Amino acid sequence: MTQVRQKIIDAAISLFYAKGYDGTSVRDIAKQANVNAANISYYFAGKRGLLEQLVSDFLEGYLRVIEITFERRNFLSSKEILFQIVRNILQYQFERRELTRFFYRELSLDSTLIREVMTIYFSKERYYVEQLIRQGQENKEFQKVSFTMFMTQLKGMISMPYLYPQYISEVLHSFPSEVFFIEMYMKEVEQWMEQTLCIERSHYPLPRAAYV
Structure with missing residues (x-):
């Protein structure tokens, strides 16, 4: 579970850096992290929660x-x-x-x-x-x-x-x-x-x- 969470964080940093917050979707993050999009909601309550974290x-x-x-x-x-x-x-x-x-x-x-x-x-x-x-x-x-x-x-x-x-x-x-x-x-x-x-x-x- 910790590995999944960290993979999401690493993917978000990379994508936010390259495409910006508004240009990055939950689907993009999930794809790059190779996880189910539902994990982002589970760990961070969505993209904004991930940004806050x-x-x-x-x-x-x-x-x-x-x-x-x-x-x-x-x-x-x-x-x-x-x-x-x-x-x-x-x-x-x-x-x-x-x-x-x-x-x-x-x-x-x-x-x-x-x-x-x-x-x-x-x-x-x-x-x-x-x-x-x-x-x-x-x-x-x-x-x-x-x-x-x-x-x-x-x-x-x-x-x-x-x-x-x-x-x-x-x-x-x-x-x-x-x-x-x-x-x-x-x-x-x-x-x-x-x-x-x-x-x-x-x-x-x-x-x-x-x-x-």
Whole structure:
């Protein structure tokens, strides 16, 4: 039963990524998963329930990546924690790039479901990042910045590879699915954070985060 459920999820991710939510039917999902269409109703109460499950699972994992790293703040500096959080988010998205691309694409279409679910999780993300920046400013690690502007720019960088993959392939001559790209992109984001936020700029990269 677990295998059937997972086959449905894998098929839905692949089809939603390729054809979009509206362009994918329950029959399409069942055919690709090689299961009876009734199983989709049984496990997920239909296509919309399946979408809700995928989005919730994605955001639960996204937030958990942040929370696990945030819990280390008593042992590492605010800068180290913040940089690790961003690196771990980028790695999390890269490992789920089809689902990530679908999620951000649906978000850009102003899906009511995505907006309702997103508000809860991204508000928590904002809270954790704001706490780290405030703590870093108190500890003289970070300079004073507009948090709203910093967060807006950071979120844009985190989502950019999956919102505009054509730009990356045609202008940067790389692909978001390549390990080379994500490693290069992580370094670029870290350099921007260093220049934008940090008082003492390091000439050496931070130790790579232990992704969980």
